[in-house]
Amino acid sequence: MRPRPWLRALLFGAASCLCLCTLPAPAAGADAPAATPSPDAVEKAQSLFKKGAALYEGKRYALALEQFRASYAAVASPNSRLYIARCLADLGEHTEAYLEFDQVAAEAAARAATEPRYAQTEQTAQLERDELARKIALVTVAVARPDAAISVSIAGKDVPRERWGKPFPVKPGKTEVVLRTRTTSIPQTLDLSAGEAKTVKLDPEEPGQAGAADGGPALLDEGPSLPEEAPSARAYLRPYAYAAGGVGVAGLAVFTVAGLMANSTYSDLAESCRGPCPIERKDDVDAGKAQQTVANVGVVVGALGLVAGTTLLVLSLTGGSAGEPQRNAASTQLLVGPGFAGLRGTF
Template sequence: MRTTATAALFVALPALSVLEPSVAHAQAPTAASAPSPADVAEAKKKFESGANLFKAGKYAEAIEDFRTSYGKVQSPNSHLYIARSLREMGKLAEAYVEFDKVAAEAQTAGEKYAQTGETAKLERDELNPKIALVSVDVTTPESGARLTIGGIEVPQDRWGKPFPATPGSVEIRLESPGKPAATQSITPAAGESRTVQLGFASAGDGSGDGSGDGSGDGGSDAGKGMSGMRIGAFAAGGLGVAGFVTFAVFGSMSNATYDDLQAACGGPCPADRQGDVDKGKMQQTVANVGLIVGAVGVAAGATLFVLSLKKDKKPEAARTELVVGPAHLGLRGTF
């Protein structure tokens, strides 16, 4: 085959030659700035060296030569063998990405690389049962943000589209200067497709996990209520519940002590049972305190909760009160 000063490298490689790469010469993709004869010669040398190493099963060494060759002359053929080397090294997610790039590159490199592009697509698709495909919908896209899936950076034009990941534990990470990173971990199986949402935490939501999309029902006012009045409502309600539990437990204990003394003494108890009498009184006192704390806590919690829902109304519009009856205890409120 005749070469000129600007003639370049590599014929389109045989479609499925995985273990016996071709090293035949051809022209490199045409470009505005053609590679120099020295670059062409170095690219050819490194491609042939990489092909021999690939055939010998020395994939880690082969890929370095293929990358050097591709750096000199950006031929889809050397790029194809970069992807194949990654695959043989067990880096299936990275190999999938490179096969995808080869297919796209071959489309614009000229008709002579059409077979290379088709081969790249075929070998990419053969990886589907061995990898997971993850689509990440970034809910808070920002200029300069960086998304990675399993440590592999996802170009912004691939956000929201299936992207390869190694099956098993996969960390999805969204970073942007000056913001806490948003992360999410998933465990997809081989051949599985997953779609997740990830975004930076909005100011004041206190979530800290970065997984929210900032589209809550209450808007910014609701976020402020949750961080103050609503939290106070939950805290007071929790204290009230604890008070009622104390009332129930110690009230039951007091009743049991009273029943025991009544059965043993049948009336006023002698001095040697004074300790049990004092214990019963203490249990009744604790029960009474628990009842008061429970009533006040639940009433306060209910009031605060209602106010947090009705922030656009005057505070006087909401009112709760404790209702005690012969056989019941409860709350009554007007809003």
């Protein structure tokens, strides 16, 4: 874990002194030693490192990063690079910082073989790298046949061949891994959480993994597509048809109820009066007439509603696309007589 603030400050001072003491030493990369730096280069690197250290202590990480990078360019010291990684981490560039810590550890390990003082730098870089891994996700791509692959990219970044099979840092969330060959690409999407590490095994010659030659996923040939049936230009009439049909059904329901009530009233009057009803039964006679009127209105409303609903429904189902003439027109007609009501239509 990262040291506490007071301990970190103590370590910072110690590391700064160590860095300034080791800058004159021969600079070396991870693989081969480099020429001994000149005194002027050492002096420049020390000056830039001091400026970077002061800026870092003041939490001005972006400016400190510039100074540490300039110091490392003058004399390639693993200690300068360690602070480059720390600046990136404090700036929120976690994936870049992880890669930088990894390079610091490798470079310090190579220098420690002849300069043991860099062993502490290696251990510090490894500890801070592993602590940073809790905030990101790590993807390891294992390529079955590396010679058949051209490139590997993770989250849109090309992964150097020397990092194949090693953890590569990505931001938590959805990440796309793409393995490319000369003719195909093999994509795979991962959903990773912070602190998660996952290994992806890809074989460029395994059947069924090949994608499109231009880097996109392969698309299956499903044959010629069938033309979609264009919706009727009068489909908007369907809700009105349902509404009119509902009114028609309600009207017929009123006709049925009111008709039954009227028949019941007239039957009662006919049985009790047995001829013209006396004046005291006038209210019952008026009620029967009102019930008959309601029944008549109900049958008319019901018939009209059903006619309108049927007409609109037929038009919504048979109407062609916009501008297309209709060859067969639907026609309906309401028939209402003294003792009946009905529909007549042609289709």
